[in-house]
Amino acid sequence: MNNNNLHPRILRYLEQLKEELAYLPEEKRAQHLIEIEDHLHSLILQKIDRGMEQDQAVEQTLADFLPADRLAQQIIDEEDVMQAINGRKNERTAKTNSKAIMSLALGVAAIIIPLIGLVIGIFGCVISRKARNEIAQLSEKGEGIAIAGLVVSVCGIATQLFLLLNIYSV
Amino acid sequence: MLFTYSEEMDNKNDQWIVQLKKGVFELAILLLIRNKPMYGYELTNQLNYIPLFTLADGSIYPILKRMVNKKWVEAYWQESMEGPRRKYYKITEEGLEIVQQRMNDYKELYQALERLQEGKNE
Numbered sequence: 180m181n182n183n184n185l186h187p188r189i190l191r192y193l194e195q196l197k198e199e200l201a202y203l204p205e206e207k208r209a210q211h212l213i214e215i216e217d218h219l220h221s222l223i224l225q226k227i228d229r230g231m232e233q234d235q236a237v238e239q240t241l242a243d244f245l246p247a248d249r250l251a252q253q254i255i256d257e258e259d260v261m262q263a264i265n266g267r268k269n270e271r272t273a274k275t276n277s278k279a280i281m282s283l284a285l286g287v288a289a290i291i292i293p294l295i296g297l298v299i300g301i302f303g304c305v306i307s308r309k310a311r312n313e314i315a316q317l318s319e320k321g322e323g324i325a326i327a328g329l330v331v332s333v334c335g336i337a338t339q340l341f342l343l344l345n346i347y348s349v
Numbered sequence: 350m351l352f353t354y355s356e357e358m359d360n361k362n363d364q365w366i367v368q369l370k371k372g373v374f375e376l377a378i379l380l381l382i383r384n385k386p387m388y389g390y391e392l393t394n395q396l397n398y399i400p401l402f403t404l405a406d407g408s409i410y411p412i413l414k415r416m417v418n419k420k421w422v423e424a425y426w427q428e429s430m431e432g433p434r435r436k437y438y439k440i441t442e443e444g445l446e447i448v449q450q451r452m453n454d455y456k457e458l459y460q461a462l463e464r465l466q467e468g469k470n471e
Contacts, residue, residue: 211410214389217432221390250407250408250410257411
């Protein structure tokens with residue numbers, strides 16, 4: 180916003196709009212303000228071209244323009260609707276992370292397959308870690324399964340280590 | 350306060366027009382930007398040429414936002430010769446489909462009403 184050239188009444192309107200739009204992220208809010216400022220500026224120029232004094236043109240423009248609080252409310256309402264739709268969509272379409280399931284399966288295999296289970300268990304731990312990263316990034320389901328995968332994989336490793344120690348000690 | 354019969358009718362018609370306008374504003378905007386991208390002020394001016402679509406200054410932005418959210422319209426910024434950069438709105442493929450579909454719906458609706466008016470209800 181180039182505040183230097185703005186009429187004080189327009190500046191006040193934009194300040195009020197900015198306050199009312201505080202709910203929005205900074206960048207979105209700035210974009211709305213640039214757009215509205217351009218619209219107000221064009222309306223004032225149009226009135227001046229028709230022979231109106233600047234002050235009168237400003238007053239008339241603001242009188243015809245949607246009040247800042249109502250405009251902000253309408254913009255925020257649209258934002259809320261969008262967030263609500265996206266939220267529901269994500270909840271509905273969120274799938275269980277496949278790596279989480281894989282880590283659990285590897286963990287079980289690590290317990291029941293003698294010796295090779297040690298390597299499988301290590302894989303299980305790594306895959307479980309990757310699954311939790313993906314779940315956090317993509318808002319997927321399956322964090323519990325990934326944690327279970329990690330626990331079972333660690334149990335598998337412990338079991339196989341115990342088995343190895345027993346073999347060597349015999 | 351008591352309304353006379355015609356005042357009351359006018360009032361009811363006003364409400365009916367308001368509801369009707371709400372339903373077609375988005376379509377009118379899509380039809381306007383179908384040929385070339387426009388910015389908010391330009392769109393409001395174009396709509397104001399048609400008395401039925403007169404829109405309070407500023408009211409177009411929440412409507413445009415809704416249409417961007419629905420992916421019927423795409424917004425982009427462009428440098429302007431007259432001042433700061435401007436946000437232009439252009440129609441998307443989905444928007445073009447909506448125009449086609451809605452225009453057909455309105456035609457069908459109008460034809461159905463015409464048939465009823467003519468007393469043909471088949």
